[in-house]
Amino acid sequence: TQTTRPQRLLAAVQKNATRGDPRSVVKAIDQFCRQKEWAMNVGDEKGCILDSVVTEVNPATVLELGTYCAYSTVRIASLLPPHAKLITLEFNPHNAAIARQVIAWAGLGDKIQLVEGASGDWIPKMKEKFAIETFDLVFLDHWKDRYLPDTKLMEECGLLRKGSILLADNVICPGTPDYLEYIRNSPRYKSQYFRSHLEYTKVEDGLEKSVFLG
Numbered sequence: 218t219q220t221t222r223p224q225r226l227l228a229a230v231q232k233n234a235t236r237g238d239p240r241s242v243v244k245a246i247d248q249f250c251r252q253k254e255w256a257m258n259v260g261d262e263k264g265c266i267l268d269s270v271v272t273e274v275n276p277a278t279v280l281e282l283g284t285y286c287a288y289s290t291v292r293i294a295s296l297l298p299p300h301a302k303l304i305t306l307e308f309n310p311h312n313a314a315i316a317r318q319v320i321a322w323a324g325l326g327d328k329i330q331l332v333e334g335a336s337g338d339w340i341p342k343m344k345e346k347f348a349i350e351t352f353d354l355v356f357l358d359h360w361k362d363r364y365l366p367d368t369k370l371m372e373e374c375g376l377l378r379k380g381s382i383l384l385a386d387n388v389i390c391p392g393t394p395d396y397l398e399y400i401r402n403s404p405r406y407k408s409q410y411f412r413s414h415l416e417y418t419k420v421e422d423g424l425e426k427s428v429f430l431g
Protein backbone atom coordinates (compact mmCIF):
# COMPACT_ATOMS: atom_id res chain seq x y z
CA THR A 218 0.00 0.00 0.00
CA GLN A 219 1.04 3.61 -0.64
CA THR A 220 3.10 5.33 2.06
CA THR A 221 2.32 8.89 3.22
CA ARG A 222 4.69 11.86 2.96
CA PRO A 223 5.23 11.95 6.75
CA GLN A 224 6.10 8.24 6.64
CA ARG A 225 8.64 8.88 3.85
CA LEU A 226 10.07 11.81 5.82
CA LEU A 227 10.47 9.59 8.92
CA ALA A 228 12.17 6.90 6.81
CA ALA A 229 14.66 9.53 5.57
CA VAL A 230 15.42 10.52 9.19
CA GLN A 231 15.93 6.89 10.23
CA LYS A 232 18.17 6.30 7.20
CA ASN A 233 20.27 9.50 7.25
CA ALA A 234 20.28 10.92 10.79
CA THR A 235 22.22 9.72 13.82
CA ARG A 236 20.13 8.57 16.79
CA GLY A 237 20.36 11.09 19.64
CA ASP A 238 21.72 13.85 17.39
CA PRO A 239 18.96 16.47 16.93
CA ARG A 240 20.91 18.59 14.45
CA SER A 241 21.44 15.57 12.17
CA VAL A 242 17.65 14.99 12.29
CA VAL A 243 17.02 18.61 11.23
CA LYS A 244 19.63 18.27 8.45
CA ALA A 245 18.14 14.98 7.19
CA ILE A 246 14.64 16.48 6.96
CA ASP A 247 15.90 19.59 5.13
CA GLN A 248 17.82 17.39 2.65
CA PHE A 249 14.73 15.21 2.09
CA CYS A 250 12.54 18.27 1.48
CA ARG A 251 15.04 19.93 -0.86
CA GLN A 252 16.02 16.84 -2.83
CA LYS A 253 12.95 14.59 -2.71
CA GLU A 254 9.62 16.11 -1.57
CA TRP A 255 8.52 19.53 -0.34
CA ALA A 256 6.93 19.45 3.14
CA MET A 257 5.55 22.20 5.35
CA ASN A 258 8.40 22.34 7.90
CA VAL A 259 9.55 25.81 8.92
CA GLY A 260 12.73 24.86 7.00
CA ASP A 261 16.38 25.85 7.15
CA GLU A 262 16.13 29.56 6.23
CA LYS A 263 13.29 30.51 8.62
CA GLY A 264 14.75 27.89 10.99
CA CYS A 265 17.85 30.06 11.50
CA ILE A 266 15.60 32.95 12.56
CA LEU A 267 13.73 30.57 14.88
CA ASP A 268 17.07 29.43 16.37
CA SER A 269 18.14 33.02 17.07
CA VAL A 270 14.85 33.86 18.80
CA VAL A 271 14.95 30.67 20.93
CA THR A 272 18.57 31.35 21.90
CA GLU A 273 17.77 34.98 22.78
CA VAL A 274 14.65 34.12 24.84
CA ASN A 275 16.25 31.05 26.47
CA PRO A 276 12.76 29.90 27.51
CA ALA A 277 11.89 27.59 30.42
CA THR A 278 8.39 26.94 28.98
CA VAL A 279 7.54 26.71 25.28
CA LEU A 280 4.23 26.05 23.53
CA GLU A 281 4.28 24.99 19.87
CA LEU A 282 0.97 24.99 18.00
CA GLY A 283 1.37 22.68 15.01
CA THR A 284 3.87 19.82 15.34
CA TYR A 285 3.47 18.18 11.89
CA CYS A 286 6.58 15.92 11.73
CA ALA A 287 8.34 17.63 14.66
CA TYR A 288 11.01 19.43 12.57
CA SER A 289 10.63 22.73 14.48
CA THR A 290 9.89 20.82 17.71
CA VAL A 291 13.33 19.14 17.52
CA ARG A 292 14.97 22.36 16.31
CA ILE A 293 13.63 24.32 19.30
CA ALA A 294 14.15 21.58 21.92
CA SER A 295 17.79 21.09 20.87
CA LEU A 296 18.46 24.69 22.00
CA LEU A 297 16.59 24.64 25.34
CA PRO A 298 18.29 24.83 28.76
CA PRO A 299 18.40 21.56 30.81
CA HIS A 300 15.08 21.64 32.71
CA ALA A 301 13.05 23.53 30.10
CA LYS A 302 9.79 22.02 28.83
CA LEU A 303 8.24 22.16 25.37
CA ILE A 304 4.57 21.31 24.87
CA THR A 305 3.63 20.73 21.24
CA LEU A 306 0.06 20.36 19.98
CA GLU A 307 -0.87 18.30 16.89
CA PHE A 308 -4.42 17.86 15.57
CA ASN A 309 -3.78 15.04 13.09
CA PRO A 310 -3.22 11.67 14.83
CA HIS A 311 -1.20 10.23 11.91
CA ASN A 312 1.18 13.19 11.93
CA ALA A 313 1.40 12.95 15.73
CA ALA A 314 2.44 9.29 15.48
CA ILE A 315 5.21 10.17 13.00
CA ALA A 316 6.28 13.17 15.11
CA ARG A 317 6.67 10.98 18.21
CA GLN A 318 9.09 8.75 16.28
CA VAL A 319 11.11 11.71 14.98
CA ILE A 320 11.32 13.11 18.54
CA ALA A 321 12.44 9.68 19.84
CA TRP A 322 15.09 9.39 17.10
CA ALA A 323 16.46 12.81 18.11
CA GLY A 324 16.57 11.63 21.75
CA LEU A 325 14.51 14.58 22.97
CA GLY A 326 11.60 12.70 24.52
CA ASP A 327 12.28 14.01 28.04
CA LYS A 328 12.07 17.69 26.97
CA ILE A 329 9.01 17.44 24.73
CA GLN A 330 5.39 16.66 25.54
CA LEU A 331 3.31 16.01 22.42
CA VAL A 332 -0.45 16.50 22.91
CA GLU A 333 -3.06 15.43 20.36
CA GLY A 334 -6.05 17.71 19.81
CA ALA A 335 -7.28 21.15 18.79
CA SER A 336 -5.81 24.38 20.18
CA GLY A 337 -9.24 25.77 21.04
CA ASP A 338 -9.92 22.76 23.26
CA TRP A 339 -6.48 22.45 24.85
CA ILE A 340 -5.41 26.05 25.55
CA PRO A 341 -8.02 26.48 28.35
CA LYS A 342 -6.76 23.26 29.99
CA MET A 343 -3.00 23.94 29.84
CA LYS A 344 -2.59 25.36 33.35
CA GLU A 345 -4.32 22.51 35.14
CA LYS A 346 -3.14 19.64 32.90
CA PHE A 347 0.55 20.58 32.62
CA ALA A 348 1.20 22.64 35.78
CA ILE A 349 2.06 25.61 33.57
CA GLU A 350 1.89 29.17 34.88
CA THR A 351 2.74 31.08 31.69
CA PHE A 352 4.65 30.41 28.45
CA ASP A 353 7.95 32.21 27.83
CA LEU A 354 7.72 31.43 24.10
CA VAL A 355 4.84 30.39 21.81
CA PHE A 356 5.56 29.20 18.24
CA LEU A 357 2.41 29.48 16.09
CA ASP A 358 2.48 27.15 13.09
CA HIS A 359 -1.00 25.57 12.95
CA TRP A 360 -4.19 26.53 11.06
CA LYS A 361 -3.56 30.08 9.89
CA ASP A 362 -7.11 31.20 10.79
CA ARG A 363 -6.53 30.04 14.38
CA TYR A 364 -3.54 32.32 15.13
CA LEU A 365 -5.73 35.27 16.14
CA PRO A 366 -8.46 33.48 18.13
CA ASP A 367 -5.85 31.37 19.93
CA THR A 368 -3.75 34.42 20.82
CA LYS A 369 -6.84 36.06 22.35
CA LEU A 370 -7.61 32.76 24.12
CA MET A 371 -4.08 32.58 25.57
CA GLU A 372 -4.49 36.17 26.85
CA GLU A 373 -7.85 35.31 28.43
CA CYS A 374 -6.50 32.13 30.04
CA GLY A 375 -3.60 34.04 31.60
CA LEU A 376 -1.00 31.98 29.74
CA LEU A 377 1.02 35.05 28.70
CA ARG A 378 3.09 37.22 31.05
CA LYS A 379 4.80 40.59 30.53
CA GLY A 380 7.66 39.66 28.18
CA SER A 381 6.19 36.45 26.71
CA ILE A 382 7.25 36.08 23.07
CA LEU A 383 4.93 34.97 20.25
CA LEU A 384 6.69 33.80 17.08
CA ALA A 385 4.34 33.18 14.14
CA ASP A 386 5.24 31.25 10.97
CA ASN A 387 3.68 31.91 7.54
CA VAL A 388 2.43 35.43 8.15
CA ILE A 389 2.84 36.11 4.39
CA CYS A 390 2.41 32.65 2.80
CA PRO A 391 -0.19 31.17 3.29
CA GLY A 392 -0.75 34.38 5.29
CA THR A 393 -2.46 35.38 8.53
CA PRO A 394 -3.88 38.84 7.73
CA ASP A 395 -6.27 39.16 10.67
CA TYR A 396 -3.52 38.09 13.12
CA LEU A 397 -1.02 40.59 11.66
CA GLU A 398 -3.58 43.40 11.74
CA TYR A 399 -4.38 42.70 15.42
CA ILE A 400 -0.87 42.09 16.71
CA ARG A 401 0.70 45.06 14.87
CA ASN A 402 -1.98 47.53 16.04
CA SER A 403 -2.54 46.29 19.59
CA PRO A 404 -0.99 48.46 22.34
CA ARG A 405 -0.42 45.22 24.25
CA TYR A 406 2.23 43.93 21.80
CA LYS A 407 5.50 45.13 20.28
CA SER A 408 6.00 43.37 16.92
CA GLN A 409 8.86 42.82 14.51
CA TYR A 410 8.73 41.18 11.05
CA PHE A 411 11.58 38.89 9.95
CA ARG A 412 11.45 38.68 6.17
CA SER A 413 12.40 35.30 4.69
CA HIS A 414 11.06 32.75 2.20
CA LEU A 415 8.52 29.95 2.22
CA GLU A 416 10.40 26.80 3.20
CA TYR A 417 12.55 25.35 0.36
CA THR A 418 11.26 27.95 -2.16
CA LYS A 419 11.92 31.50 -3.43
CA VAL A 420 8.40 32.64 -2.49
CA GLU A 421 8.30 35.43 0.11
CA ASP A 422 7.25 34.49 3.63
CA GLY A 423 8.35 35.55 7.10
CA LEU A 424 8.09 35.23 10.85
CA GLU A 425 6.39 37.80 13.07
CA LYS A 426 7.93 38.11 16.53
CA SER A 427 5.73 39.82 19.12
CA VAL A 428 6.41 40.65 22.78
CA PHE A 429 3.37 40.68 25.08
CA LEU A 430 3.55 43.88 27.15
CA GLY A 431 1.04 42.75 29.80
Ligand SMILES: O=C(NCCCCCn1ccc2cnccc21)c1cc(-c2ccc(F)cc2)cc(O)c1O
Binds near residue numbers: 257258283307361390
Ligand atom coordinates in the same frame (compact mmCIF):
# COMPACT_ATOMS: atom_id res chain seq x y z
O1 LIG B 1 -1.03 24.82 6.85
C1 LIG B 1 0.09 24.92 7.34
N1 LIG B 1 0.32 24.51 8.60
C2 LIG B 1 -0.79 23.99 9.41
C3 LIG B 1 -1.10 22.51 9.12
C4 LIG B 1 -2.34 22.02 9.84
C5 LIG B 1 -2.24 22.27 11.34
C6 LIG B 1 -3.32 21.51 12.08
N2 LIG B 1 -3.08 21.68 13.51
C7 LIG B 1 -1.95 21.33 14.14
C8 LIG B 1 -2.10 21.60 15.48
C9 LIG B 1 -3.36 22.16 15.66
C10 LIG B 1 -4.06 22.60 16.80
N3 LIG B 1 -5.33 23.07 16.66
C11 LIG B 1 -5.89 23.11 15.43
C12 LIG B 1 -5.25 22.69 14.28
C13 LIG B 1 -3.97 22.21 14.41
C14 LIG B 1 1.23 25.39 6.49
C15 LIG B 1 1.04 25.48 5.11
C16 LIG B 1 2.10 25.90 4.27
C17 LIG B 1 1.89 25.98 2.80
C18 LIG B 1 1.17 25.00 2.14
C19 LIG B 1 0.98 25.07 0.77
C20 LIG B 1 1.53 26.14 0.05
F1 LIG B 1 1.37 26.20 -1.28
C21 LIG B 1 2.26 27.12 0.70
C22 LIG B 1 2.43 27.05 2.08
C23 LIG B 1 3.34 26.23 4.82
C24 LIG B 1 3.52 26.17 6.21
O2 LIG B 1 4.71 26.50 6.79
C25 LIG B 1 2.47 25.76 7.05
O3 LIG B 1 2.69 25.73 8.40
Ligand SMILES: [Mg+2]
Binds near residue numbers: 257259358386
Ligand atom coordinates in the same frame (compact mmCIF):
# COMPACT_ATOMS: atom_id res chain seq x y z
MG1 LIG C 1 4.51 26.78 8.86
